[in-house]
Amino acid sequence: MRNLNCLFGPIQVTRWLYESMDGLKLPSLFPLERALGIVAGVATPALADLVARLSVDFTQRQVLETLRRQNHVTWGAQTLRAVARAMAEGIAPHQHAAHLQMLLGWLKQAAESVGPVRFALAVGRDGLMLPIRGKETYKEGATATVSVFDRRGKRLGTIYLGQMPEPGQETLSNELTRLLRDVLAQWQGALPRLTYITDAGFHPRDYFENVLSRMPNPRCPTQYLMWEWTVDYYHACGYISKLAEAIFGPGREAHSWATKMRRWLKDKPGGIHRVLRGAGALRTIRGLLGTDKEYDSAYSFLHKHARYMDFAGRRRLRLPIGSGVTEAACKTVFSQRFKCSGMKWDVAGGSVILALRVAVLSKTWATVRDAMFASYQIALPPTPSPNCDTPLTIAA
Secondary structure, rough: OOOEEOOEEEEOOOOOOOOOOOOOOOOOHHHHHHHHHOOOOOOOHHHHHHHHHHHHOOOHHHHHHHHHHHOOOOHHHHHHHHHHHHHHHHHHHHHHHHHHHHHHHHHHHHOOOOOOOOOOOEEEEEEEEOOOOOOOOOOEEEEEEEEEEOOOOOEEEEEEEEEEOOOHHHHHHHHHHHHHHHHHOOOOOOOOOOEEEOOOOHHHHHHHHHHHHHOOEEOOOEEEEEEEEEHHHHHHHHHHHHHHHHHOOOHHHHHHHHHHHHHHHHHHOHHHHHHHHHHHHHHHOOOOOHHHHHHHHHHHHHOOHHHHHHHHHHEEEEEEEEOOHHHHHHHHHHHHHOOOOOOOEEEHHHHHHHHHHHHHOOOOHHHHHHHHHHHHHOOOOOOOOOOOOOOOOOOO
């Protein structure tokens, strides 16, 4: 006899234990429990699915209260965590295949679309600071996005990845690299335009220089894929504003000049070089109201990354010039769930919620959930019958 919970409340299940009798010390087995897909020993698949989806958006207290009020299920925090963890671990082996399936479908749709430009595969990554239990300061979590754009520049869909704080962000980098290599290796049509849009932080820049720019072409391993890096337009605009304040000082004159330079940067061919020449001329003619350090810092950033700021060219190709999709991912993947008032997380517990959350946001939840429960099914050997010509009817 086993106490379980389903969508309608507590139930009891009677099942038989099968155990090894030959001294091999093999683990015991409850075939009925396995066949039913019982999660963490306490929840039916339907209830576990509900718990996982609720945990994506609501706090632990809210989930427990919802289960008690709507499903007559009275659990403690430990049981809830065990079910959520079991669901996260169960879907993990199937997530990569689901991501591939979604991206290949979008690529097919994009390749068949009608428009003036080449369809594109766009990648971004970013980080944000998270409150971690036991740490005096916030630590950086990371997120990545992989999007497909059709021949008119319309985004067809996005896959989201996420990782709790980790030195070097190696896990996220490996997961993203594996996904990109596999989807480009399995894609049979013309290669899409490959674009990478991020700010110029250490981890995004390091990933481009050491991974993307050295990624072999799956159709010609002796050649590298042509990834194009675009520094986020809005990030560059922030440095233009700093440059303006260093020249004019805070005020209307700085705001007016910065507005004009941002328009040049976005719309004019070679816009970044126009901005740099204009700033240099103003410094020579009128000097600085700010400090040399402020001017040099902003100017150096823009000059160093000038070759990644061809925003007018990117717009002609109907490619994104801002990392808005990835910035939004920081909000939807992390901030809305992980940075509510008073929250602190440990890495293991946060990873559980994160795994469930990216599956829902990437629209792969139904696929990975069904694959998880399908893997629980046991293929039973056929039972010999004295009359093999007589079909046997099996009761449901």
